[in-house]
Amino acid sequence: MDFSSKLLENAVYEMSQLPGIGKRTALRLVLHLLKRPNEQTSKLTNALQVLRNDIKFCSNCHNISDTATCEICASPRRDKSLVCVVEDIRDVMAIENTSQYNGLYHVLGGKISPMEGVGPQDLNINSLVKKVKLGEVKELIFALSSTMEGDTTNFYIYKQLEGLQVRTSTIARGIAVGDELEYADEVTLGRSIVNRIPFENSLKAN
Amino acid sequence: MDFSSKLLENAVYEMSQLPGIGKRTALRLVLHLLKRPNEQTSKLTNALQVLRNDIKFCSNCHNISDTATCEICASPRRDKSLVCVVEDIRDVMAIENTSQYNGLYHVLGGKISPMEGVGPQDLNINSLVKKVKLGEVKELIFALSSTMEGDTTNFYIYKQLEGLQVRTSTIARGIAVGDELEYADEVTLGRSIVNRIPFENSLKAN
CATH class of the missing domain: 3.40.1360.10 (Dna Topoisomerase Vi A Subunit; Chain: A, domain 2)
Known part of the structure; x- marks a missing residue:
């Protein structure tokens, strides 16, 4: 793509480094920010930067x-x-x-x-x-x-x-709640039969 | 969604304000940034902030x-x-x-x-x-x-x-280069016949 602005090109490049965001989508996102008030961009960049700098991972569970x-x-x-x-x-x-x-x-x-x-x-x-x-x-x-x-x-x-x-x-692996048996794959259906549970247990959840 | 971190929640919220980015996608993007070195986030936020602050629109053509x-x-x-x-x-x-x-x-x-x-x-x-x-x-x-x-x-x-x-x-509106006539919509095909061009002209482009 031929950008008339180095600043734009750079912003689009950095945005397109995110997973699943191609050049075109990145351009759309960046141009959207340009159309919005300055503060929307500041809020986004601040939130990301503060998160990246200050986030911790739990010493016990790594959450x-x-x-x-x-x-x-x-x-x-x-x-x-x-x-x-x-x-x-x-x-x-x-x-x-x-x-x-x-x-x-x-x-x-x-x-x-x-x-x-x-x-x-x-x-x-x-x-x-x-x-x-x-x-x-x-x-x-x-x-x-x-x-x-x-x-x-x-x-x-x-x-x-x-x-x-x-x-x-x-x-437990099995048929998802609300799913039709006929559309389930054989492995899942097979497992859900082998690992069947007492009927009373199925009444407990929810 | 239930976030265990206010910082994360805020970053996801701001990310999901972008067009076409839902909460789940926003979370995926933000967690991706957390997995990467600190500098990738700084580069992204700087590029966006500099663009938003310094970008100009051409006084003649508004590009x-x-x-x-x-x-x-x-x-x-x-x-x-x-x-x-x-x-x-x-x-x-x-x-x-x-x-x-x-x-x-x-x-x-x-x-x-x-x-x-x-x-x-x-x-x-x-x-x-x-x-x-x-x-x-x-x-x-x-x-x-x-x-x-x-x-x-x-x-x-x-x-x-x-x-x-x-x-x-x-x-000009017409059939796209490389497209098959039979799959074109009637309006486009109709216009491309009404607005037909001298054959020699079609040799000029490319």
């Missing part, structure tokens, strides 16, 4: 936090014997939104993926094992995505925990 | 520019008797990319749209009429989008120019 220990880990009403292992911060938010979980979290920061050069040492696995060794945790719930990488990560952590007194579980 | 008069208007190699009327800055870029146009531009900043509360006084129409009255412009090329609003804007400007010595033209 994003404004303080050294996140709200969830600090809360006295949370069950500290239950730890849900997730890939990233968005998964914490997703589970929190269900209002069905009352334990703590442990954010790994990704999953083991040799293809992308992510090994166990790049993830927050050591701190998880340490936490379990302290003996306070009774159950680990694996809530990683059910891909090859997710399964590998689950298994790696499982192996690290050998000999330790801790129960492990994974979240 | 975006780093200087008081844009490169195109300042160029001695441009044909100053030819002015192409466009909606916004992106149209200038699109036409410049074709390398087929050697005249100047006039950026209206939108089109007349009563539905969106945009009247003629909100657009750079007066400065265009003034420019034509100075007598240097020999031809105006209307290159607005062929919608109701675009046609209204064309016609309004055309009326304002009554009695002035200036030729007016619009860009």
